[in-house]
Each structure stands twice: as C-alpha cells, then as structure tokens.
Amino acid sequence: MNNSVALSSLQLRHGLLPAEFAPANPPATGQAGFVTGDVLAVGDKIQHVGDVASATAQAVLDATGCFVLPGFIDLHVHGGAGYDAMDATPEALAQMAHFFARHGVTAFLATTMTAPHDAILAAVAAVGQWGETITTGARIIGVHVEGPYISPKFPGAQPAAYIRPPSLREFAELVAAGPVRMITLAPEVDGAAALIAAARQQGVTVVWGHTNATYEECVQAAERGVTQATHTYNAMSGLHHRKPGVLGATLALDQIYAQLIADNIHVHPAAMNVLARCKGVARTVLITDAMRAAGLPDGEYELGGQPVTVSDGSCRLTDGTLAGSILTMERALVNFMAATGLPLAAAWPATSRTPAQSLGLGPRYGALTPGYQADLVLLDATCQLMATVVGGQVVYLRESARLSNRSTLISS
Numbered sequence: 073m074n075n076s077v078a079l080s081s082l083q084l085r086h087g088l089l090p091a092e093f094a095p096a097n098p099p100a101t102g103q104a105g106f107v108t109g110d111v112l113a114v115g116d117k118i119q120h121v122g123d124v125a126s127a128t129a130q131a132v133l134d135a136t137g138c139f140v141l142p143g144f145i146d147l148h149v150h151g152g153a154g155y156d157a158m159d160a161t162p163e164a165l166a167q168m169a170h171f172f173a174r175h176g177v178t179a180f181l182a183t184t185m186t187a188p189h190d191a192i193l194a195a196v197a198a199v200g201q202w203g204e205t206i207t208t209g210a211r212i213i214g215v216h217v218e219g220p221y222i223s224p225k226f227p228g229a230q231p232a233a234y235i236r237p238p239s240l241r242e243f244a245e246l247v248a249a250g251p252v253r254m255i256t257l258a259p260e261v262d263g264a265a266a267l268i269a270a271a272r273q274q275g276v277t278v279v280w281g282h283t284n285a286t287y288e289e290c291v292q293a294a295e296r297g298v299t300q301a302t303h304t305y306n307a308m309s310g311l312h313h314r315k316p317g318v319l320g321a322t323l324a325l326d327q328i329y330a331q332l333i334a335d336n337i338h339v340h341p342a343a344m345n346v347l348a349r350c351k352g353v354a355r356t357v358l359i360t361d362a363m364r365a366a367g368l369p370d371g372e373y374e375l376g377g378q379p380v381t382v383s384d385g386s387c388r389l390t391d392g393t394l395a396g397s398i399l400t401m402e403r404a405l406v407n408f409m410a411a412t413g414l415p416l417a418a419a420w421p422a423t424s425r426t427p428a429q430s431l432g433l434g435p436r437y438g439a440l441t442p443g444y445q446a447d448l449v450l451l452d453a454t455c456q457l458m459a460t461v462v463g464g465q466v467v468y469l470r471e472s473a474r475l476s477n478r479s480t481l482i483s484s
C-alpha cells in the first residue's frame with residue numbers, strides 16, 4: 073500500500089445501538105429500538121457497525137450498558153465555560169470546543185451576535201484561521217451569523233443599536249473571512265430577498281429569526297430558500313388564528329426545520345410537545361443557544377457587550393429579557409423527551425441527524441454508518457454522558473476504566 077500513515081483505531085464494544093444501524097438478526101436487548109453491537113472506527117471514520125468479533129483495535133471502549141449515538145451537533149451556540157465566539161481568539165474557540173465535548177457535542181457552529189461589522193468579521197475570521205486546528209474537543213464546523221439583519225421589533229438579547237439593513241458588501245466580506253454556514257435574518261426587512269439569494273448562492277443555510285414577518289412573507293421567504301427557523305417561539309411573531317405569523321409558518325411548512333431551546337425556560341414543555349407534533353423529530357433541531365456562563369456558577373456575565381445576570385438556570389438582561397441560556401445538549405435531550413413523551417430511540421435524531429441534514433451534512437454526520445465521521449456519544453441508562461468521541465478520538469471519558477488503552481485519551 074502507498075499509504076504509510078498508521079491509522080488509529082477504536083472499538084466501542086457491546087453498546088446499545090439504534091436498531092436501524094445494526095445488521096440483520098442482532099441480539100435483542102431490554103431497550104425497545106436498540107440492539108447490542110460494536111462500532112469500529114478507523115482513523116476518523118466509522119468502518120464497521122455490528123459485531124466486531126476479533127478485537128484488533130488499538131483501543132477498546134467498553135460501552136456495556138450504554139447507548140451509542142451519533143454525537144450531538146449544536147447549530148446555535150454562542151459560548152460556554154467563560155468564553156464567547158465574539159471573543160474571536162483561538163483560546164475562546166478551543167475552550168468552547170473542550171467544554172461542549174464534555175456535554176456530548178461533537179460538532180457546532182460558533183454563533184455570532186448582532187454587533188459592529190468589524191466585530192462579527194473578527195469572530196468569523198477567528199474560526200477561519202483557527203477552527204480546524206482545534207482537535208481536543210468538538211469540531212467547529214463553521215459559523216452561524218445571528219443578526220445583525222433582523223427586526224428591531226424582536227431583538228431578544230441582540231443589542232438593538234447594531235441592528236441594520238442587510239448589506240451584500242458586509243456579507244461578502246464575512247464569507248471571504250471564514251466558513252459562514254448559516255445566517256439568521258428577518259425575511260421581511262428591506263434587502264432581505266437579495267441577501268437570501270446571495271447566501272443561497274454561497275451554500276449558506278438561511279434561517280428566519282428575530283422576525284416580525286407575516287405568514288405570507290414567510291411563505292415567500294421559503295420559496296426564496298429559507299429552510300430553517302431560529303429558536304422557534306422565541307423572538308418571532310406568534311400564532312394567531314387569523315394571523316399565523318412566523319410561528320404559524322414554522323409549524324405548518326413541512327420543509328422548515330425548527331430550532332428549539334429545550335431548557336424549559338425559553339419554551340414551556342407543552343409548547344415543545346406542540347412543536348414536536350407539528351414538525352416531527354425529522355424537522356426538529358435541538359440547540360442550546362448557550363452563552364459564556366454555561367458551565368459556570370450563577371453571577372454576572374456579558375452577552376453582546378451587555379450585562380447579563382445568571383441565576384436559577386436563566387440568563388437575563390437588566391430589563392429581564394432572556395439572554396441566551398446555560399443549557400447543555402444532553403440536558404436538552406432529556407428535557408425534550410420529558411416534554412414530548414418520546415423515547416430515546418425516537419428522540420435522538422433531533423440532537424444529531426436532523427441538525428446535520430438541515431445543514432446539508434447528512435451524508436457525513438449524524439449516523440452510525442460505515443464511511444461517516446466517527447463522531448459518537450455514549451449515554452448511560454439515564455442519559456448521563458459517559459464518553460464523547462470526535463473523529464475516532466476519545467475526547468471525554470467519565471469512567472476511565474472503560475478504556476483499554478488510556479494513552480489514546482486526548483483530554484478529560
């Protein structure tokens with residue numbers, strides 16, 4: 073063989089795998105929708121799923137009693153562990169990647185705030201410059217530009233002073249600076265149609281959010297190529313039976329993916345249930361919308377240059393407006409299951425497969441299929457996080473005895 077690079081290999085042994093990924097006639101388990109099996113990763117890809125009879129891998133991760141799922145993909149997250157994407161430093165990105173991996177995230181979009189153009193540009197450029205060099209946590213698969221081209225009627229915690237009309241020049245500079253993969257905008261503002269077209273041309277997923285659009289304006293935006301809704305229910309016109317608004321369009325248009333902050337604070341559990349019933353798990357994208365206080369104690373923090381008080385699980389500006397969350401993805405999954413009554417076998421795609429598909433990454437991420445990225449998460453019976461694997465490397469491990477060859481553990 074020409075290839076002289078020795079690939080690392082990792083075998084996850086005897087885990088509970090979603091039955092759809094297992095070969096025929098797998099051994100039964102006590103868990104509906106799951107079968108017992110192994111996942112073999114070679115290099116950064118999944119090579120085999122099912123029974124791996126002979127243990128030839130360099131490292132074996134004992135997954136007995138644990139669910140093995142595609143790693144979580146968070147498409148809307150500003151920060152965590154004291155850092156924020158707007159810090160625009162390699163340290164911030166590395167610390168965020170490390171922190172998110174401890175909560176099962178294997179890939180995320182670093183999400184920017186409504187801010188002066190130079191500040192957003194710096195955040196995008198930071199991901200462009202350093203994003204791919206970070207290998208000790210979740211992978212940074214690009215940038216989600218949230219604002220500044222949003223409605224002043226629904227700023228949420230986006231600083232209103234920096235909300236402005238869409239600028240094709242600014243957008244072109246952002247795209248040139250780094251991997252912009254997603255943009256949240258208000259489709260009803262002047263100039264939005266041209267920006268939607270420009271974004272689609274660049275392969276950027278366009279999302280409506282922080283918007284006061286009518287239902288009809290949303291239908292038109294969907295025809296122009298908007299495919300997703302940012303934090304459904306929050307910062308959008310609500311559902312009135314004669315004015316269905318953005319929420320009505322998000323719930324009713326089949327092609328629209330719906331992001332959801334499942335922290336029980338931004339959205340009532342019953343409203344989560346309504347969303348899941350309208351959209352199905354195949355169109356529901358769980359996000360955290362976390363800010364820098366995630367993982368840290370209650371206290372005073374900052375978001376978009378504004379003071380934020382964190383207490384009892386909520387983050388608020390001085391006027392009481394919710395300002396991001398301190399939610400983590402494994403908690404989002406548990407909350408979503410509790411709100412909807414869906415079992416894990418049905419709910420898990422909202423954390424990985426659906427976000428991957430919504431971003432056009434369905435052929436590489438979000439499934440336990442040979443050839444896919446070996447991005448995996450291990451959860452115990454109560455959905456507590458046990459391990460996170462990114463590109464075939466164990467980046468988080470709760471119980472060290474489960475790993476045969478600890479020299480392969482990248483960080484803990």
Ligand SMILES: [Zn+2]
Pocket residue numbers: 218228282302303307
């Ligand atoms: Zn927002």
